Amino acid sequence: MKTTEDKILLSHGNGGRIMHELISDFFVKHFGNRILEQQGDSAILPVYAAALAAGPHSGSAGNNKQAARGKSGLPEIAFTTDSFVIDPIFFPGGDIGKLAVCGTVNDLSVSGAVPLYLSASFIIEEGFPMKDLETIVRSMASEAKKAGVLIVTGDTKVVNKGKCDKLFINTSGIGMIDNASRLDKKISSIKPGDLIIINGALGEHGMAVMNARESFNFKTPLKSDCACLNYLIRDVLDNSSSVKFMRDPTRGGVATVMNELAGMIHLGIELSEPDLPVGKGVMAMCELLGFDPLYIANEGKVVMVASEKEGSRIVEVMKKNKLGKQSAIIGRVVKDHPGKVVLNTETGGKRILASLSGDPLPRIC
Amino acid sequence: MKYIDEYRKKDLILGIADEIRKISKKEIALMEVCGGHTMAIHRFGLHSFLPPTVSLLSGPGCPVCVSGQHFIDTAIAYCRQAGVILTTYGDLIRVPGSSSSLEKERAAGQDIRIVYSVLESLEIARKNPGSKVVFLGIGFETTAPLTAAAIAEASKLKLRNFHVLSAHKVMPPVMKALVKDGMKINGFIAPGHVTAITGTGIYKDLPEIFGLGVVVSGFEPVDMMQSILMLVRQLEAGKPGVEIQYQRVVQQQGNVKARKLLDTVFELKDDYWRGLGMIPLSGLKIRSEFSEFDIEKILPVDVAMAPEPKGCICGMILRGLKKPSDCKLFAGRCTPSDPVGACMVSGEGTCATYYKYRE
Structure with a gap:
């Protein structure tokens, strides 16, 4: 284990080597599995074609065979998540909402996937101006529309004043990826x-x-x-x-x-x-x-x-x-x-x- | 970009390099005493343009490095005091003290804020009348006038909760100390921005008494190559003197206004330099007229001198006696992400520069 600090430092979140050491020493070590170990911008999830085909409405054995044949040709799912804590939340060229949509769309896109669906979770500080929230949400909606993705689920939490800095947003995203576009391979x-x-x-x-x-x-x-x-x-x-x-x-x-x-x-x-x-x-x-x-x-x-x-x-x-x-x-x-x-x-x-x-x-x- | 592109032209650099090769016969060692110069030499790979007769040495030009552990330990002692907001330039945040660093103290909950100018500290003091705002004043003649200006301003505004912990130092005494110490150098690539304040008078003794060449240099590759050429010319002709290469910024008399401000607020004191020890009249302390802004007067803390980290040869490196690659800790136990010595953590430290641009 390379992580030697006994407290989290700001350097642990800056995208550099110290953060990568933290990820491998804690997250990969304890969550470790074949998919996480891809360590790409998105996780590529296998779609169990045979299991789908064998479901209650799957039809005849012939279909089953087709599904099995098609296994490698079936699109797979790319899945990613990202949290946004930027300060200031409004900046020249964008805001935290636009960033939250673009960040996740881009993480899916660079793995070769076509982004389709996003989630959006908000952690909001008590007292945050409603007007600002609406501006940010509008900006997310407009960016999602431009990118052709739907924001299909979400979550809202409000914390006491001082317990978070204005507004944090997490977005997760799902995209489809076909074998030919899989860049990880x-x-x-x-x-x-x-x-x-x-x-x-x-x-x-x-x-x-x-x-x-x-x-x-x-x-x-x-x-x-x-x-x-x-x-x-x-x-x-x-x-x-x-x-x-x-x-x-x-x-x-x-x-x-x-x-x-x-x-x-x-x-x-x-x-x-x-x-x-x-x-x-x-x-x-x-x-x-x-x-x-x-x-x-x-x-x-x-x-x-x-x-x-x-x-x-x-x-x-x-x-x-x-x-x-x-x-x-x-x-x-x-x-x-x-x-x-x-x-x-x-x-x-x-x-x-x-x-x-x-x-x-x-x-x- | 104007004032940048012209000074990074490859043809010009190669042309000057040819000229240096042509005239350089004597073996000479030139020392740069400014971290900005160390950075430029390595960033632009200037060593590779020089003939074997010309060698470059890095001197004690990084203020963070020469101030060392005790200053950080003192800063940490202050940030742990109730009601103190510590404000600092970013360079100091990760410098290891004897048992902690400002970065770790911040993670432990101390109020430590990075500022880009001391004037921001004044603003923080104004907005937080109930706190003592302590600014870590560090640097040579380039940053010291700004600290002086802030103290003068605080005095004018009666901003009594603004304080400075001064580690400010001045350059001329250490340059002489190095030579008296027996450093085998033939000339100095003198610091451009320090001289912009001090003027060239401070170097008078170096050619006259010690026979050294001095050229005040800018920071772009063409500047540095031209300065080296000027030094080679002086030394080959056996006529060492003081010349200014960085004429677009530096005037012989320096910045009189900034110096007056410095003299109003600060006075010289004997000061400790890491690796060099005590050097008479080489540091700046706040004059008694402004003692209400001197945190060491307002809130004295007693911080013991801790021994230097084991195996660290920062001291030798700061005197140009050893290279980072001579250190057993270099690039193994001591890296920018987990530094042992100050020369590795400061972006302008010799070790950090060698590490960043190592072959």
């Missing part, structure tokens, strides 16, 4: 030469929220990139079968996702700094505060690995979607330095991109 086919692709600029969510929360008073039009990516991802999967991995680089940013991937495939990854799309606002804030956009959270981005020959075509497909206008190939899988991510810097140097450890904090001199 393709990860082992990743090989040197494969390309790393992203659908746009880095770090917009993290920096927009930070600017709204802290008292920097930077006057910037910077907005969160918070968006549902299911249609963009579907466009890609319908047009190419060469995508082998997808992840939404939220907490910990692109660098952390790339480190997780490098660890899983035992190959190296090289990113090219001149090819990274970074907006002026994010770049300026990062320079001022000493952050690296590669470690800043995104909420409307997907990082993909695809075969070398399909890379540019996938970028073209993504560019046709309004959420993919700035799509770019940002790196590749390499044989060298297995398990490590290396950045080829704009000045011609190389440096290692480690996993995020601890909150990214600004410099003081």
Whole structure:
């Protein structure tokens, strides 16, 4: 066991290595099962075709046989959950409700599933303004409609003032996934030469929220990139079968996702700094505060690995979607330095991109 | 981005590197004494552009690292006092003290808030008249004037619940102490933002008495390469002097207004530097006229000096005598996610920088 602390620290929730140690030392250890151990953005659940077919209305033996034959061809279920505790609950480009829908839709989408149904649970602090709640719920409804998902169940709890900070939301989601789209099975086919692709600029969510929360008073039009990516991802999967991995680089940013991937495939990854799309606002804030956009959270981005020959075509497909206008190939899988991510810097140097450890904090001199 | 892109141009860097290679004959060691420079050297891989005759050493340029455990232990003692709100720059939150850290204290329920500017602490003090708001003042001449400004402002506003625990230090005495200590260096890449406040007068002795070259440098790769070239030129010609490379920010006379503010609020005191010991007149303490803002005067706490963590060679690293890779704890027992020494936890610490950008 690597977790050495006797109390939960904020670092345990930041998406970096310390959080992953907590997950493996506690949750995977005690809940451990074959499905949880997939450790993907969504759990892929088997649908027991034979059991369904053998139910009271299943009909003849012939049907049974058909169902059994169809077992591998039957869609499976992708299932995921996420809690949202963002502060502030309203920020440029979105609010906690929009984020709660997009986050779960995206977690399903990056596993290759078509998102269908969401649950929404609210933990609300006593005294929370009704008007704000309605704004948030409307925003959830509008985002769900845009993404083509239904919010079909939910829960409401109110706690005493001071026992939670305004409003927390949990959403869970169910999607359907067919065998051809199952990305978890393709990860082992990743090989040197494969390309790393992203659908746009880095770090917009993290920096927009930070600017709204802290008292920097930077006057910037910077907005969160918070968006549902299911249609963009579907466009890609319908047009190419060469995508082998997808992840939404939220907490910990692109660098952390790339480190997780490098660890899983035992190959190296090289990113090219001149090819990274970074907006002026994010770049300026990062320079001022000493952050690296590669470690800043995104909420409307997907990082993909695809075969070398399909890379540019996938970028073209993504560019046709309004959420993919700035799509770019940002790196590749390499044989060298297995398990490590290396950045080829704009000045011609190389440096290692480690996993995020601890909150990214600004410099003081 | 303006003022950034121009200073990161690959062709320019390669051009300067060629020039350095061409003229560099003597073996020289240059020391940078600012964490920002250490970061830039590693972030942009500048070592790889230099000939074997030029070696770079990292000095005590990270304020968090040189202040060390005792400061953190004292801060922890304050945050445990009833009615205290501790405000700090984020860098300090995970620095290990002898038995705890501010991060752990926060998890245990102490009121510790991260601020990005000392002015936020003033605001917190204004909003919480019933609490003592303690700001952890740390840093060199770059951050100290801001703390001074906050104290002056608090005095003007009669904000009597705002206090500072000062670990502010000044740079010139330690640079001389290193040389007197027998450090084998030929020149300093001098800190750009410190000098923007102090002016270049503070370096006068270094070429005159110690024969060292001094170039005040900016923080982008082209700045640093140009500064190294300027130092190589001085040393090859046998004419060490004080030059400013970072002319877009630094003026010879420095920032007179900021220095006046510093002098109004602070006075020099002998101060302890991790790895270097006591250095005369190297720290800043709050003048008695402003003692109501000095938490050590208002609410004295007695915190024992704890021994340095076993096996940690931060002290040697801060003096440029050892590299992080010489430490047995480096990258094994001591990592940024579970640091032993301060040089690993501060984002600008030499060990953290080496760890982050290690080959």
